[in-house]
Amino acid sequence: MSRTAIPVSILYSTTGPYAALGRDAVDGAMAAIAEVNMDNASRFSIVAMIDDPGGRAEDYAVLADAAIRTRQCRHIIGTITSWSRKEVLPVVERHGALLWYAFPYEGYEASDSAVYLGACPNQHLLPLFDHVLPRYGRRAFIVGSNYIWGWEISRIARERTESFGGQIVSDRYVPLGSTEVDHLIAEISQKKPDFILSNLVGQSASAFISAYGEYRKNTTGAPPIVACNMSEIDLEGLPTFARHGHLSTSIYFDRLETPENRAFKARMTERHGSERRITTPFLSAYTAMSILTRAISDAGTDAPDAICKIITARSFDTPAGPIRIDRKTHHAALRPHLGLSDETGGFTLLQSAEEAVVADPFLVHAGQRSDPPVVPATLKVVK
Amino acid sequence: MTRRIRPPLAEWHAVILHREHPLVDALRRQLELLQIRVTVCWPHLDEAQATADVVFFDADMGHDGQFPWPRGLAPMPIIALIGSEAPGRIEWALDQGSNAHLLKPIGSTGAYSALLIAAHAYQQVRAQADDIRVLEDRLRQRPIVVRAILHLLQNEGGNEAAAWKHLRSVAMNWGMTIEDAAEAICRNDKRTRSGA
Numbered sequence: 001m002s003r004t005a006i007p008v009s010i011l012y013s014t015t016g017p018y019a020a021l022g023r024d025a026v027d028g029a030m031a032a033i034a035e036v037n038m039d040n041a042s043r044f045s046i047v048a049m050i051d052d053p054g055g056r057a058e059d060y061a062v063l064a065d066a067a068i069r070t071r072q073c074r075h076i077i078g079t080i081t082s083w084s085r086k087e088v089l090p091v092v093e094r095h096g097a098l099l100w101y102a103f104p105y106e107g108y109e110a111s112d113s114a115v116y117l118g119a120c121p122n123q124h125l126l127p128l129f130d131h132v133l134p135r136y137g138r139r140a141f142i143v144g145s146n147y148i149w150g151w152e153i154s155r156i157a158r159e160r161t162e163s164f165g166g167q168i169v170s171d172r173y174v175p176l177g178s179t180e181v182d183h184l185i186a187e188i189s190q191k192k193p194d195f196i197l198s199n200l201v202g203q204s205a206s207a208f209i210s211a212y213g214e215y216r217k218n219t220t221g222a223p224p225i226v227a228c229n230m231s232e233i234d235l236e237g238l239p240t241f242a243r244h245g246h247l248s249t250s251i252y253f254d255r256l257e258t259p260e261n262r263a264f265k266a267r268m269t270e271r272h273g274s275e276r277r278i279t280t281p282f283l284s285a286y287t288a289m290s291i292l293t294r295a296i297s298d299a300g301t302d303a304p305d306a307i308c309k310i311i312t313a314r315s316f317d318t319p320a321g322p323i324r325i326d327r328k329t330h331h332a333a334l335r336p337h338l339g340l341s342d343e344t345g346g347f348t349l350l351q352s353a354e355e356a357v358v359a360d361p362f363l364v365h366a367g368q369r370s371d372p373p374v375v376p377a378t379l380k381v382v383k
Numbered sequence: 384m385t386r387r388i389r390p391p392l393a394e395w396h397a398v399i400l401h402r403e404h405p406l407v408d409a410l411r412r413q414l415e416l417l418q419i420r421v422t423v424c425w426p427h428l429d430e431a432q433a434t435a436d437v438v439f440f441d442a443d444m445g446h447d448g449q450f451p452w453p454r455g456l457a458p459m460p461i462i463a464l465i466g467s468e469a470p471g472r473i474e475w476a477l478d479q480g481s482n483a484h485l486l487k488p489i490g491s492t493g494a495y496s497a498l499l500i501a502a503h504a505y506q507q508v509r510a511q512a513d514d515i516r517v518l519e520d521r522l523r524q525r526p527i528v529v530r531a532i533l534h535l536l537q538n539e540g541g542n543e544a545a546a547w548k549h550l551r552s553v554a555m556n557w558g559m560t561i562e563d564a565a566e567a568i569c570r571n572d573k574r575t576r577s578g579a
Contacts, residue, residue, distance in 0.1 A: 058404065086443075086466050090488035108469040148443065148467045155471040 004044040006302050008033075008292065009051065009067035011078030011088070012285070016055020017177025018202025020233050021080050021281045025102075026050060028282035029077050031271055032289035036297075044296060046289075049073055053084065055177065055202075060087040068095045074302050075100060077288045080281070081176070081201060082106060083147045089114060098304040100292060102284035104229050104250075106152035107361040113304070115311065116331040117288050117323070119251055121156050122360040124228035127336050127353065128249040129160045132226050137194025138166025143184050143208060144199030146173035153199045153228065156363070169193050174200060179207035185215045198227045205234045213242020231280035235345035246341040251334045252283045252320040253347040264319035277346065278319075287318045324356065331359030390502045393418040395436040400428050400449060401464060402441070406489040410439060410464075413494035427451075435459055437498060439485070442476040443467050455480040460505035462497050464489070482508070524562035531565035 010029050012022035033046045049071050053059035060079060067073040068091065076092060077100045079085040085101055092099045092113040099114040107120035140161050144150025150173055158168045169191045172184055181204070188196060200208050209225060216222040230248040254265075254277050268278055291311060299306040312327040323332050333356040339347025397414050401407050402425045411421045422432060425441075430451045432438075440449070442463040452458060455478060463476035466487035476484065483501035485493050528550070535546035553575045554564035568575045 061405070082467070086487075094488075106469060108467065148469060148472065152467075152469045152471050155469075 003042065005047045006044050006296065007047045007049050007067075007071050007073045008289070008302075009049045009064065009071070009073040009076040009078065010285075011051050011053065011060065011063060011067070011076050012080065013055040013084075014052045016053075017204070018055060018080060020206075020236070021202055022052070022055075024233055024279050024281040025078075025080065025285035027272075028284065028286035029289040031268060031282075032286045032293060034271065035267075035290070036293040042293075042297065043300075046293060057081075057083045057087050060084040061091050064088045064091040064099075065095075068092070068097050074098065074304055075292055075307070077102075077285060077292070079103075081145075081147065082149050083176075085114075086148075096304060098307060100288040102288040103281070106149050106156070107363060108152070110329045110331065110361050112308075112330065114330060115288070115291075115308075115325060116329070116359065116361070117291070117325075117334075118284060119228070119249075119334050119336060120331060120359050120361045121153070121228075121363060122365070123251070123334050123336050123357050124249045125153060125156055126160065127357075128226060128228060128247070128338065129157065129164075131338055131351070132195055132247065133161065133164045133166060136223060138164060139169050139191075139194045140166065141169050141188055141191060141193035141196045142171045142199065143181075143196065144171075144173055145176045145201040145204055147176060149201065149229075150199040154197075157197055174204050174208075176201060176204065178204055181208045181211045184208065185211050188212075189215060189219070193223060195223045196225045198225050198230065201229065205230065206238060209234065209246065210238050210242045213239060216245075217241055230341075232277050232345055232347065233279040233281055235341055236277075236279075238345065240343040243345045244341055244343045247350075248339050248341065248347060249336050250280050250339060250347075251336060252280050253337060253339045253349060254278045255339075255346055255349060256320070256337065257349075258319075258321065260317060260321060261319045283319060287320065287323070290318065291316045291323070321356070326359065329359055329361055331361055333358045387503065389499065390436075392498065396420045396422065396434070398428060398432045398435040398438045399423045400438060400440040400445070401425055402444065406464070406487055409489045409491070410485070410494060413489075413491065417495060417498070433458060437462065437501065439464055440476075440479065440481075442472050442481075442484070443487075445475065445479070450479070454478055460498075460501035462501045480508075521560065521562050524566065527569060528561060528565040531568040534569055 010026055012025040013019060014022045014026055033048055036042050037045045049067050051063040053063055064076055075098050079088055079101055080103050082105050088099055089111050101114055101116050103118040104124050105118055105120060142154045142157060144154055154171050161168060170187055198205060198208060212225060224245050224247050226247040228249050230246060232254055235243045265278055295307045295310040296302050298310045311325050315322045315324045321335055325332050335353050335356045337352045338350045340350050341347050397419045399407055399410055407423055414421050427449050428451060433451050436459055438459060438461045440461060440463060443466045457480050460482045463481040463484040464487060465484050482504040483497045485497045531550055532546045535549055550564055554561050557574055
């Protein structure tokens with residue numbers, strides 16, 4: 001029996017300023033493709049159309065357009081930064097295609113032509129700050145990449161901190177891809193914040209964490225870096241002294257102890273060997289491709305309208321747990337975890353939400369919250 | 384229905400403050416169809432372009448210091464080009480004094496209505512600012528009204544009601560504001576004397 005070959009665009013930057021994230025994402029997507037293509041019972045196979053925009057925002061739209069028009073792709077698994085996603089959205093909307101976006105982002109968007117599998121602020125920043133503000137203190141130092149992700153997360157963090165009676169002692173930005181971070185360390189040393197929120201992306205994040213590690217070696221009581229987008233990949237290759245003690249919120253960590261994740265990691269060990277650590281970008285793209293292939297199987301077609309009906313009608317088991325996608329917002333309900341990094345660059349889980357949190361991309365409900373986080377009576381605020 | 388005066392678009396010069404992008408080409412096409420002369424610039428608008436009749440500016444990547452005028456005091460209608468509907472970006476566009484907006488992506492429509500709405504909003508903001516300035520002047524002149532009433536009570540006799548009546552009639556007869564009339568009374572302008 002011949003199988004239908006379905007082309008799917010994989011659009012991640014595997015070169016450029018956040019290439020490490022892109023390479024892991026491509027690997028994740030390809031792992032999901034391999035699973036369906038090796039399944040003899042499948043009536044279709046996926047043909048990966050891989051393009052590398054090189055981290056240049058303007059190239060994303062051109063490549064997405066070409067994938068849809070000349071290579072008949074009706075689905076694009078791709079984009080990491082909001083800058084690039086916003087370049088691709090008009091293209092998929094124009095052609096009736098579907099963009100599968102699987103990374104944490106700042107919210108304030110809900111396109112019918114996109115599926116949002118990454119966390120938005122009520123699923124990452126708010127739970128992170130609910131944990132951090134009562135435990136570490138109210139004086140935050142914010143660093144971020146200089147585009148909408150950094151700006152908007154900073155704005156929400158400021159509102160949340162100020163509603164708790166705290167203050168942002170500094171709010172600094174770095175061009176995407178820049179590794180000039182010494183001035184940030186100097187300012188942190190001078191202002192002595194209670195914690196640092198990093199919204200840096202890719203090599204900027206790694207450079208900052210590394211430089212902060214050097215600073216911390218000679219500074220007692222240096223506060224932690226906290227982030228909504230720090231994963232194992234950002235700590236890989238850094239000196240061991242720089243890797244530990246950072247708090248990250250994520251929908252997945254390699255060490256997630258669940259039957260689904262153990263089974264997934266066992267499969268990935270067969271494919272990539274036991275040394276390969278599964279990072280959040282790998283898992284995210286894997287999940288997107290995996291849900292797409294199961295939806296194609298259910299629908300018997302890759303037509304975006306039919307796929308949207310399927311994915312918003314039922315729950316999908318994933319290594320991060322069951323995922324349900326909201327029909328109106330096209331956002332996934334996700335279960336955020338909080339991890340603390342150690343010297344190996346892995347994250348130990350500190351706490352997890354009891355259940356999946358429904359996405360509130362416009363912070364309509366969270367905006368009405370009048371319940372600033374409470375300082376636990378038994379915990380001392382570390383100054 | 385109020386008939387509004389439409390701006391003479393064919394004589395207009397528009398500046399698009401945006402990096403190179405297909406949307407800039409789409410917007411330029413729309414504006415040139417209206418016979419508007421178009422200049423594109425990025426990342427700054429220089430003083431020579433401050434004479435433009437309208438400025439379209441990027442709200443997504445825009446930042447302070449791009450305009451050669453103080454924040455919010457553009458000397459022409461300005462129109463935000465919005466892709467990210469994030470509150471931070473919209474607030475930034477509002478801080479610049481945006482009179483209208485166009486949502487990205489930009490296709491073949493939208494610019495004309497944005498131009499008319501922005502031109503109207505800008506005129507209204509200007510008119511209201513003028514009104515506020517006049518009212519503030521009048522508020523500043525209030526002490527002179529009190530002084531004028533006291534002056535009339537002392538020099539013309541009669542009661543407070545008569546003094547007010549006198550003040551109002553001076554203002555009416557000479558086509559002045561109450562405040563200007565009061566000032567004239569205090570400096571003994573001969574037009575303000577009884578029977579004048």
